[in-house]
Amino acid sequence: MRNNDILWKLIEDKVVLLDMDEGRAIILNDVGSHIWMALEKQKTQEELVHEVTTAFDIDEDVAKKDTRSFLDEMIRKDLIRVL
Template identity: 35%
Template structure:
């Protein structure tokens, strides 16, 4: 099921990751995938230390980046869906 704006999400607490400058690097849940995040993706990862709804996440991103609401929501949902499929974030009840 796709992530929606009302979902509360958080990065997976058991993942090993490291900040390297403006980037975040990590291994996937099953250790078979290396992933590097830069720019906005790195910022999203940092923001997801604590649970946020997707809507709250988008609102925070809009205060830091020059992006419209609709575009931000579309891009964030696509990104979070990918992160969820990789086991890097979890959707909370």
């Protein structure tokens, strides 16, 4: 799920994040923006992979790899939290 302390907004179809503790602004790419929006509700990794595969019409292995690396990065930065 999203870290609720993070301020964010959708601008020109891209999610922009403000990490207040860090004083950093982050613009997510298309896949990242899609996953962030999908995380409005709690989702499993498999559900997210499925959504990415459908939305971007890509191979499931590629979607799995992209989703995993995106989630790893976001979790390490404490922008997304694992329940």
